[in-house]
Amino acid sequence: MTESLIERRARLLGPNMSTFYDEPVHLVRGQGVHLWDSEGRQYLDCYNNVPHVGHCHPKVVEAICQQAGTLNTHTRYLHEGILDYVEALVATFDAPFDTALMCCTGSEANDVALRMAQALTGKTGVIATDHTYHGNTTAVHQLSQTNPPPGGYWDSVRFVPAPDSYRPLGGVPGMAHAQAFAAKVQEQIDALEAAGHGFSSLILCPFFANEGFPDLPQGWLDPVQAVVRNAGGVIIADEVQPGFGRVGTHFWGHQKIGLKPDIVTMGKPMANGHPVAAVVAPAATMKAFRERFRYFNTFGGNPVSAAAALATLRVVQEEGLQENARVVGEYARDGLRELATRHECIGDVRGSGLFFGAEMVLDRGTKEPATAFTKRVANAMRQRGILLNFLGIHYNVLKIRPPLPFSRDNADQLIETLDQVLAETPLA
Ligand code: PMP
Numbered sequence: 001m002t003e004s005l006i007e008r009r010a011r012l013l014g015p016n017m018s019t020f021y022d023e024p025v026h027l028v029r030g031q032g033v034h035l036w037d038s039e040g041r042q043y044l045d046c047y048n049n050v051p052h053v054g055h056c057h058p059k060v061v062e063a064i065c066q067q068a069g070t071l072n073t074h075t076r077y078l079h080e081g082i083l084d085y086v087e088a089l090v091a092t093f094d095a096p097f098d099t100a101l102m103c104c105t106g107s108e109a110n111d112v113a114l115r116m117a118q119a120l121t122g123k124t125g126v127i128a129t130d131h132t133y134h135g136n137t138t139a140v141h142q143l144s145q146t147n148p149p150p151g152g153y154w155d156s157v158r159f160v161p162a163p164d165s166y167r168p169l170g171g172v173p174g175m176a177h178a179q180a181f182a183a184k185v186q187e188q189i190d191a192l193e194a195a196g197h198g199f200s201s202l203i204l205c206p207f208f209a210n211e212g213f214p215d216l217p218q219g220w221l222d223p224v225q226a227v228v229r230n231a232g233g234v235i236i237a238d239e240v241q242p243g244f245g246r247v248g249t250h251f252w253g254h255q256k257i258g259l260k261p262d263i264v265t266m267g268k269p270m271a272n273g274h275p276v277a278a279v280v281a282p283a284a285t286m287k288a289f290r291e292r293f294r295y296f297n298t299f300g301g302n303p304v305s306a307a308a309a310l311a312t313l314r315v316v317q318e319e320g321l322q323e324n325a326r327v328v329g330e331y332a333r334d335g336l337r338e339l340a341t342r343h344e345c346i347g348d349v350r351g352s353g354l355f356f357g358a359e360m361v362l363d364r365g366t367k368e369p370a371t372a373f374t375k376r377v378a379n380a381m382r383q384r385g386i387l388l389n390f391l392g393i394h395y396n397v398l399k400i401r402p403p404l405p406f407s408r409d410n411a412d413q414l415i416e417t418l419d420q421v422l423a424e425t426p427l428a
Pocket residue numbers: 104105106107108110133134135136205209210238240241267268
């Protein structure tokens with residue numbers, strides 16, 4: 001069965017459609033934090049952030065079915081659904097965020113955000129980190145150094161080294177690292193000005209999720225924020241990964257690090273698996289964009305999407321899932337720290353809420369990344385029924401990012417299994 005699916009997939013969808021794990025998983029059902037494969041085997045999902053409030057949450061399923069059985073159109077007709085949702089969404093923000101543009105993917109949201117920044121500044125230069133991912137439209141693909149675009153990079157796109165709290169720029173941690181990061185951004189702003197593009201925006205994930213979620217204190221982005229403001233630029237916060245309560249202490253990643261962005265994008269977990277994304281901005285920014293560019297999105301904000309998104313947001317709030325992320329995340333990280341006392345391969349434990357992991361090294365002294373080992377660990381965990389993955393600048397950080405109803409018992413199972421796998425997996 002699995003073999004024939006792999007063959008059909010390659011034949012029908014083309015090559016290079018990657019799958020997770022050396023032995024791909026054929027999933028047929030999900031419920032809460034669990035998944036089942038075609039042979040009835042249960043997995044603990046420690047990785048999927050899209051089913052934010054749990055796989056197939058009954059309230060989200062009901063909202064989708066109810067609205068799909070009533071009406072689905074687009075936003076050129078009047079409907080309360082999108083308005084009720086945007087009201088509830090912007091209520092989770094600090095002032096002055098009070099409007100939203102609804103679309104379907106994080107890529108689209110970031111693409112719109114880049115144009116919004118252009119509308120505000122009249123400039124085209126964009127800066128991103130050198131190990132990020134913001135999506136796959138032609139413009140947004142330009143921001144990806146890990147997957148170079150065909151035809152090369154536009155001259156108006158520049159990169160700065162991604163923050164790394166374990167191996168900080170220049171070897172100095174904390175605010176000295178923050179100043180060094182800001183200085184790199186200033187260099188690229190100067191280069192964009194000199195090349196005639198001008199500086200429009202700095203786009204970043206405030207949790208630096210794809211970069212390996214470095215541990216950065218509140219205020220760490222203050223120096224870079226000052227540099228961007230001083231140059232008349234705009235900050236786009238990509239909340240596709242940290243948003244909607246996942247980081248536990250705050251609803252949004254930018255609130256956690258104390259960043260005051262100009263434009264915020266979101267997607268993935270927003271409607272628990274239904275394709276919903278958005279750009280949230282102050283009314284004046286939305287006006288500048290809407291007056292400059294005509295924008296319509298056929299599926300964005302349709303009544304079924306709005307119902308799915310509103311049900312998801314309500315479940316996060318009513319079931320206290322942000323607090324659960326904070327408490328269980330801290331508990332699980334304690335478990336990882338305890339493992340680190342017995343497993344030398346764990347060089348660093350970090351993260352926030354239910355977005356955390358461990359950086360694997362061959363040697364704690366040299367911090368040499370244990371990249372191949374980390375991949376072996378992720379595969380061994382899959383064989384034992386625990387789904388997680390790895391990422392980071394050296395692809396040696398175990399990435400643990402489960403649906404938010406993850407419990408202490410689930411954390412115990414994760415930590416106990418990881419303990420066994422680390423003991424059994426050869427480091428070299
Ligand atoms: N931004 C970030 C930070 C992401 O991680 C991703 C997807 N992994 C995207 C944007 C793109 O979202 P989508 O796949 O919905 O287009």
